[in-house]
Amino acid sequence: MRTGPDGATTALGSPVRRLRIATLLAAGVVASVVLAAVHVTQGTASVDALDLVALVFGGGDQDALNVLTASRLPRVLAGVTVGLALGVAGALLQSLARNTLASPDTLGVNAGAHFAVVLAAVAGVSLPAFSAGAIATLGGLLAAALVLALSAGGASGPTRLILAGSATALTLQSMTALLILLFEEETTGLFAWGAGSLVQADLNAVQQMGPVVLVAIAASLAIGHRLDIMALGDDTASVLGINVRRTRLIVTLLAVVLAAAAVTVAGPIGFVGLCAPAIVRLLGPYVPGLYRHRVLLPAAGLAGVVIVLGADVAVRAILGAQAGVNIPTGVITTVFGAIVLIALARRHRDSGPTRRPPAARPGRAQSLRRFWIVLTACSIVLAASLLAAILLGDRTLLIGDVVNWINDESGRAITFILDSRFPRVTAAALAGAALAVAGVTVQAVCRNPLAEPGLLGITAGAGVGAVTLLALVPSAGVLALSSVAGGAALLTFGIVYALAWRAGLSSDRLVLIGIGMWSGGMAVITFIVVLTDPWNVSKALTWLSGSTYGRTMPQVLPIVVALLVLTPLVILARRELDLLSLDDDTPRVLGVRLETTRLVALGGAALLASTAVSAVGVIGFVGLVAPHAARALVGARHSRVIPVAILLGATLVSLADTIGRSVIAPAQIPAGLLTALIGTPYFVWLLWRSRV
Known part of the structure; x- marks a missing residue:
């Protein structure tokens, strides 16, 4: 095996243990099926697991069947579709940028796709899911192109990539929020959807975007061997007959199509595209051959399904069925993803070029x-x-x-x-x-x-403290509000500083961890x-x-x-x-x-x-x-x-x-x-x- 930028292990030349790979993929399928089975038993309607089992064996009543087909089945299928799409998209983008911190979130793809969909709604354009997916793809593609251009394709280091992606995403999110505020009637329901919600009114979105996801994943697997070779470096890949520029363009397009399809179905569910491939890559030393893209991509997709369904199941299990309607699934995945981002950031060294314009x-x-x-x-x-x-x-x-x-x-x-x-x-x-x-x-x-200060998580920490106090004590006075906000900001700063300390303070690591804390804090506020x-x-x-x-x-x-x-x-x-x-x-x-x-x-x-x-x-x-x-x-x-x-x-x-x-x-x-x-x-x- 060879080690690429940011410690990523290349796929070509690593041994393949087919039994271990098959076991891993089978475990992912089983975990997905189990979570899906638990998922369909949860909901606000008084339909439990026994009612659904009765339907399987030809019994049950019409009400249970209606609940299953009109609400629960669309939601679980949306989770599967989104998880597969984002997991594979994240793996593709990380291979493209040769950077383990690349994802649809850090490259601004989700934010671009979300903005494009909201802009279409404001314009009064009512589109079916497939056409909305095309618009989302265009928005995501433009955002990703900008971020990759600013970060030299992601190869200049994680700090520049994350900073460029955060800035682009924040601009697009601000423009999206402005549109939602100014056009409340036209964008009704897009706020919760904008945080990533699996709530579905019917199967239309899944039926139209599901085939797109499957085709894009199949195309990704078809060019997986090219990505294996490109992991050795562009020069080596060119010598071995790979058209590097064309392959990069195809991979970018496939990743953006997958991310845009996920946004079309459920809104921008955060950080699944970062977490799923990262978790799979951690298993690489134990499963030889896992870094080969024809194994890595489906494994990342299954990990994405487990993360999305697991987050949705956990919310409703812990906070109740109604919370599953009110609380966007993307909020939970973003908090989890922020933790993963911080863990990955602690492994990186200063990258240099970003430090002094x-x-x-x-x-x-x-x-x-x-x-x-x-x-x-x-x-x-x-x-x-x-x-x-x-x-x-x-x-x-x-x-x-x-x-x-x-x-x-x-x-x-x-x-x-x-x-x-x-x-x-x-x-x-x-x-x-x-x-x-x-x-x-x-x-x-x-x-x-x-x-x-915002990118170091300080303002998000203060915001969490202030919003928590206002939620618990709406009549809290100014002194109490300022004290709690200040204490939360100092606590957040202390955590960021402690996590960034590793035989000395690395400024790049401090910024990366701060951005992770900022992302998690904003999700907690929501x-x-x-x-x-x-x-x-x-x-x-x-x-x-x-x-x-x-x-x-x-x-x-x-x-x-x-x-x-x-x-x-x-x-x-x-x-x-x-x-x-x-x-x-x-x-x-x-x-x-x-x-x-x-x-x-x-x-x-x-x-x-x-x-x-x-x-x-x-x-x-x-x-x-x-x-x-x-x-x-x-x-x-x-x-x-x-x-x-x-x-x-x-x-x-x-x-x-x-x-x-x-x-x-x-x-x-x-x-x-x-x-x-x-x-x-x-x-x-x-x-x-x-x-x-």
Whole structure:
């Protein structure tokens, strides 16, 4: 056997133990059949296993038959179809990218397919499942092409692949959420479906997409020997007569078709395409010949079926039959997949190319005069954005109205508007500033200008804490909410930091584990919201998208305190941050206590991010864009980066909030959606500039 990139073992030349392979595949079939048998006995209707057994032997009543054919059988067949499709798609993508972290999720395929289906629904296009699958395939193909282009085909290392996929997926998810919020009637039911739900109204989707899945799997098996040879390297494969470019195109198309078929049937069920092949590959040392693709692909498909059906069975067994309707299966698989992603990430070393894009190199010094010009310009832009935020909204005000309000001389209507508008404007600006300081700190400590608090799982951890408290104690006060959110963020940060520590702190490993924690945290938030209030879709989307709606000044107070306490400490530590952003050796030589400084700095970043999340919800990528833009403007010295980043972060969130509540007033677009739509394309551009 040969070892390829990221420790993946190549298939060609490994011995084949047919008995062990047959035993493994038979075990997968038996496990799938057992889970399917248990699955059809679960449901909200009063039809149990004995009733279904009676049907098998020609007995039973019509009601039991109706429940089986109209509800339970479509659901279990959907689980089988989706599991097979995603398992095989994940195995194909991992072989294509030669990267064990590749999957329909990490390559943005699921997000692209989901966006395409929702866009078709918004356009009023009512399509049968087969046509919807074609649209989903197109969306997934475009997303995968972008991610592979940004990550050099996935061969440049796991960090770049996951970062590119996360950015692309987040952009598409933000656009999808925006469409669902703006077109509620046209997209009814697509929120739960968007998290991956096996609930089926009939057999139509399975009947139309099932043959597509089977044909795609058969085609994948037919070219399995080509993938075996390509595992030796493109040059070797070319010498042996394989058309590498054509094979890559065919494999990409087959993987995307499979993932799109799964999305068409049940929505984007998360991380099955990552977990199924990863679990199968772990068995490789015990089953010689398993890495051959004509064995690996069906084994990954069976593992996918076991994961999907197992997750669905577990939800209904533990939480009750109704939970199987309310809680999307994809939420459970995403949590499980996040754990697998973290486990895989711990096995990887730093990949290098992602760490320092050209615009972020510390050698770029700028003059002091330029710094003051930029600082003054940013201050003017922030002041203008704050003024616009006060004046614009569902009702446009005049500066005189604001002056009268300040002097307590305004009328009742103006007073009401400004009393409600001023806290949210303040919350937006301060949250942006806090996220910017947190981003500067995280990027310096990780020596990765593409890192940010959200991608380290800090904001998702704070979100889990806040949503859990709101679910358990709806009347919880501001202090309690901020305390719980801060504690959850610190706990999440501690877990990420501990998992990333392995004979030293690896920045790439820290980012990868953070992304896994972020994915799992967002799934947990969806789980809590759907479990406690399954009919309030707007509540879930509003929190997950970040919104300043209904904010009061007491809710803003924790951000003020955090900024007043922690920002001066970050500024005082500017020299240490400069040194940390270089390498590990320089700070040690100059007397900096490296690990203590890292821990304290990241802890402060976690507190800043958590207070922002507790006030305005989950707002992503501000901590990426503001620090990076600041470095591009004034150089890499943190004495200059920090104040400029604060101004840029406050301006970005303030403008996003103003636009969000003005462009379609009286309806509103959450600020987090707009910052994601602005920030992630910028993030993608950074990856493109630094590609190798």
